Amino acid sequence: MTTLAPVLTAADLNEYIAEVYPQIIEQFPGYDVHSIEPGHVVVHMRTDESHLRAGGTVSGPTLFALADMGGYACVLSHVGREALSVTTNLNINFMRKAGPGMLEATCNILKLGKRLMVFDCAIRELGNADIVAHATGTYAIPPKA
Amino acid sequence: MTTLAPVLTAADLNEYIAEVYPQIIEQFPGYDVHSIEPGHVVVHMRTDESHLRAGGTVSGPTLFALADMGGYACVLSHVGREALSVTTNLNINFMRKAGPGMLEATCNILKLGKRLMVFDCAIRELGNADIVAHATGTYAIPPKA
């Protein structure tokens, strides 16, 4: 299999994202890249009342944001500080309800090419094996200058 | 073709969404159901600096939220005040960059069954024919009590 090797640590990445994309931290203060391994990234997000929808469960846009930021962490951690990497496609299935609290997204790089990265991402309430939402997506990587 | 008939006006729907899902209005103050016709709904959202991502363009989570709220407007306007209708799947393609300003989502109901509604949604900058993002999704409708 294609060998994947991270080029940034979780601490590097958290610092970089706060710098280039402050809006996401403002909207989701609990966003945190938890761990990075070859081809795998784990991301956390703490949700509160402001992230809920009708019915009192975590909203779709919140879960999408976590999946999308999981993919962003995948591409940045393995390609480097390419802030302009952008999502081209994301497909998400919502499967179970989640209450406010800590969410964990476990993400895998399925393919890392020169121009595109494909990943998937399973979101769970921290400590609960049931999958709340599952996403697959593609990031476009800007050409090297 | 299956006949589709709205059961709520845009004014009804804006009032209802503000009541059952105040978080979305707080995060996206410019959210507005613009018009409702049989099988078709147009939704607006005004974006500002807080909705941008790295590179200064409207973020993926913001565009997702608009597409998802477009689907929500489709199901509520044609089924009634079923706040607990939930997205089960949403697939979105991001095609062009959008700057801050008014976004318009034109949404179509592709199928309205008893339990599921399928819709698509094209998002543009208001007054610009180019499509910024295109989504297809499914909402589950709660069974009648």
Add this chain to the structure above:
Amino acid sequence: MTTLAPVLTAADLNEYIAEVYPQIIEQFPGYDVHSIEPGHVVVHMRTDESHLRAGGTVSGPTLFALADMGGYACVLSHVGREALSVTTNLNINFMRKAGPGMLEATCNILKLGKRLMVFDCAIRELGNADIVAHATGTYAIPPKA
């Protein structure tokens, strides 16, 4: 909006596909590019007993093949004889059952870039307004030699 202009006629395209991809014609003898307009392509496929699934309705793989060939017709008709254009993503919703007979796929180019084309496609039984299946997909276009 980006101006789209076809560079091949439907007759050209049918001849070219039969030459570069004879397997599709063998599996789906009724495959036919019906019409090409700027940004829009209509494709037909006749199904028989061999294309049905359990329950006697047209199978998912058959509907997928029609959607995928609709996208192929979009890219070839507007870019030229680039047989090596390949699907990178396709999302399909199956909404209604179809019996054997003539299917019509109406396809739209949502974005035509240098490297990627995004399209959508609605499949109906010919002469019936109800949508049987709806797909959105992306083709990668090979770089010019």
Add this chain to the structure above:
Amino acid sequence: MTTLAPVLTAADLNEYIAEVYPQIIEQFPGYDVHSIEPGHVVVHMRTDESHLRAGGTVSGPTLFALADMGGYACVLSHVGREALSVTTNLNINFMRKAGPGMLEATCNILKLGKRLMVFDCAIRELGNADIVAHATGTYAIPPKA
């Protein structure tokens, strides 16, 4: 996590599919449910010249058929002989080319509800760790009589 338990063996399932859906076996003679474990199913398919596309690689419709039959094997093996279970949505990413030969699809049930089953599926050339295609999909399960 929800406990999943298969109710059919691979041998049972191969026999049942050949009976209720003979068309798939005719088009893909090498189709075979290889193994079934709680929440996991492995399916094989042998491809030859008839399954290739322009460029000499396995076609998109062939890979879709394998992913879709992987989902069908997931639902039938865990719910029982419900031939009329149907795909409602399938999203597939094509990542690498595959030559003719044996393909392996490893499928996981992400959620098994009363009415819907969500699964994912990674397709590889047998013995090669690189993923050729990855799909996520939903099957609707017919209500109990």
